[in-house]
Amino acid sequence: MPTRRPAAVPPPPKRPANPLALAVLGLLLEQPMHPHAMVGALRERGMDAAFKLTTGSLYDTVRALVRDGWIEVDGTEQAGNRPVRTVYRHTAAGRDGFTDWLDELIREPAPEYPRFLSAVAYLGALGRPRAAEALRERAAALRERIAQGAEAYRAAREEHGVPRLFVIEAEYAAALAQAELEWVERTAAEIEQGTLAWPEGDGR
Structure with a gap:
């Protein structure tokens, strides 16, 4: 009796x-x-701050996910x-x-590699007054974003x-923003008070 070969496992999308x-x-x-409901849910949960979200970009994303086997049509x-x-749903391979x-x-x-991290590496190039001013302006923007x-x-x-678990990423984002705000304000104060060492002749 011939041995039956196991069914091939489809590759992950x-x-x-x-x-x-x-x-x-x-x-x-x-x-x-459906995509229209997805846009509404993402905006309702404040996730449009984490992703570049437009109706067009979301429809493009849905089409790409269908094309690559992540999701499929569930009905209308x-x-x-x-x-x-x-209306769309996960494929079995897409869910896994x-x-x-x-x-x-x-x-x-x-x-x-956020842009701010790269810029901070060269903070000294601004000179003390301009660096402190830039950090204070960033702090104000961070406070507004947190609010x-x-x-x-x-x-x-x-x-x-909305259940907390479905918006828990907002708590993480708030914690990151708060930590950044505290660092920015502390560093600006050190520059203003002269306690952060600065290259000689470059205090502008």
């Missing part, structure tokens, strides 16, 4: 380069959804006189690929009833 794909896949882990829905909308990708991202710290994020988080939790 190619991982998207666009970080917005991660947000789309995360939403579809909760339930099937129509409310009243509104246009018929296509997403959870594996997520697991890797959470477990393994990866080097990131806006807190309001978006409050609205998502209290007005829309």
Whole structure:
């Protein structure tokens, strides 16, 4: 009797380069959804601050995820006189690929290169007064961002009833922004008080 070969396991989908794909896949882990609802959910949860989000960019991302086998059409829905909308869900391979990708991202710290980190390396080139002024202006912008994020988080939790686990990334973002604000204000104060050593003849 011939031995039956095991079915070939399909390769995992190619991982998207666009970080917005991660947000789309995360939403579809909760339930099937159409792109218009995805945009609303991401904005409601304040995640449009973490991703470059427009209706066009989200539709492009959805098309790419369908093309690469991450998601598939689940059906259509129509409310009243509104246009018929296509609802998407994870493919089996897409769901497994997403959870594996997520697991890797959470477990393994990866080097990131924000623009501010690169600029701070050359803070001394500005001279003391200009460096302190620039840091103070950044601190003001950070305080505003923190306040806006807190309001978006409050609205998502209290007005829309979004479970904390679904907006927990906002808590992480707020913690990062608060830590940056404290460092920026402390460094600006050191420059203003003259306690941060500066290259001789470059105090401008």
